Amino acid sequence: QVQLQQSGPGLVKPSQTLSVICAISGDSVSTNLAAWNWIRQSPSRGLEWLGRTFYRSKWNNEYAESVKGRIAIDPDTSKNQFSLQLNSVTPEDTAVYYCARDYQQVFDSWGQGTLVTVSS
Amino acid sequence: DIVMTQSPDSLAVSLGERATINCKSSQSVLYSSNNKNYLAWYQQKPGQPPKLVIRWASTRESGVPDRFSGSGSGTDFTLTISSLQAEDVAVYYCQQYYSTPFTFGPGTKVDIK
Numbered sequence: 001q002v003q004l005q006q007s008g009p010g011l012v013k014p015s016q017t018l019s020v021i022c023a024i025s026g027d028s029v030s031t032n033l034a035a036w037n038w039i040r041q042s043p044s045r046g047l048e049w050l051g052r053t054f055y056r057s058k059w060n061n062e063y064a065e066s067v068k069g070r071i072a073i074d075p076d077t078s079k080n081q082f083s084l085q086l087n088s089v090t091p092e093d094t095a096v097y098y099c100a101r102d103y104q105q106v107f108d109s110w111g112q113g114t115l116v117t118v119s120s
Numbered sequence: 121d122i123v124m125t126q127s128p129d130s131l132a133v134s135l136g137e138r139a140t141i142n143c144k145s146s147q148s149v150l151y152s153s154n155n156k157n158y159l160a161w162y163q164q165k166p167g168q169p170p171k172l173v174i175r176w177a178s179t180r181e182s183g184v185p186d187r188f189s190g191s192g193s194g195t196d197f198t199l200t201i202s203s204l205q206a207e208d209v210a211v212y213y214c215q216q217y218y219s220t221p222f223t224f225g226p227g228t229k230v231d232i233k
Contacts, residue, residue, distance in 0.1 A: 047170070047213060047224035064221045098169050105217035106160045108181075110169035 002026040004099050004111035011117050012093075018086040020114050022099030027109075029075045029082055030055045034103045038073055038084045041113075042095035052102065053082055089118045122146050122216050124225035132233040139201040141228045143214035148194045151218065158218035161190055161199045163210045164227075170213060174199065206232065 008020035022036070029036060035054035041047050051063035053073045063071050072085045086093060099111040123146040133139045149158045157177035162170035172181050174190040177197055187202045201208055209232060214225040 046226050047215075049220075049222040049224075062220050100169075102217075102222075104175070105158065105222070106172055106175045107162070107170070107215075108172050110171075113169055 002101055002109040004101065004109055006097075006099055006111040006114045008097075008114050008116070010115055011119065012089055013120050014090055014118055015088055018084070018089050018093060018097075018116055018118070020084045020097050020099070020116070021081055022083070022111050023079070023081040024101075025080075027101065029053075029080050030077055032056050034101050035105075036073070036075070036082045037100045037102055037107065039098045039100055039107070040095040041098065044092075045095070048095075050084070050086075091118050094118045121221055122149065122219060122223050124214055124216055124223050126214060126225035126228050128228060129226070130229040130231065132231045133201075133204045134233045135206065136203050137233075139204050139208070139230050141199045141212050141214075141230070143192075143197040143199070143225050145195045145197075145216050145218075149216045149218040150194050157193055157197070158216055159190075159192070159197050160215045160217060162213045162215060162224075163208075164213065165210045173212075201230070204230070204232070 003025045005023045012018045035052045037052040038050040051073050053061050070087045075082045094117050096113045096115050100107040101109040125144045127142045159177040161174040163173050164170040178190040189200050191198050211227045211229045213227050
């Protein structure tokens with residue numbers, strides 16, 4: 001049974017970098033059968049897929065256009081986890097951030113969510 | 121991007137009655153090579169992450185009660201709860217996984233009348 005445990009600060013100042021980590025148990029970040037995603041949820045934007053990282057002979061990333069240029073999703077094979085970094089945040093980036101595994105492209109395991117507030 | 125819409129925004133149903141939620145995609149999510157619809161349904165309760173209920177438009181996840189069923193193809197889909205129970209109160213989202221960016225519907229809130 002896959003479990004995803006999120007950690008990260010809940011408050012970030014405008015223009016700074018949002019960072020959240022997702023620790024994986026019950027699967028490997030290096031598996032070639034799944035991908036590792038970040039999704040956020042806010043009242044104004046609903047559920048919004050941000051991007052994913054996955055290993056298929058080499059590491060790959062896909063990002064949503066809405067955050068491309070500001071986002072990085074990186075695996076950490078030594079700790080079996082992956083991370084989200086979102087740069088130059090504004091109050092519009094305030095949301096609950098979820099990590100999720102996609103197996104056959106459906107999100108079958110989710111982290112508990114991290115409320116990140118962007119405010120000075 | 122594929123835009124997902126849902127109707128109604130909310131509904132209230134008596135216990136034991138049927139609840140029906142509709143989802144429409146802006147383009148077909150039916151992949152012709154395998155004849156599969158790349159459409160999933162999720163249930164979200166307050167304070168919890170979404171939970172996968174149905175994949176491939178009509179395949180129930182293990183452990184999901186059989187009162188939940190999905191139907192539809194192409195661009196029009198339906199989630200039906202045949203006999204609403206108190207524990208089914210939640211917001212339900214459809215999601216397409218035909219192409220990135222993966223996109224979700226705005227959600228339908230289901231309550232007890």
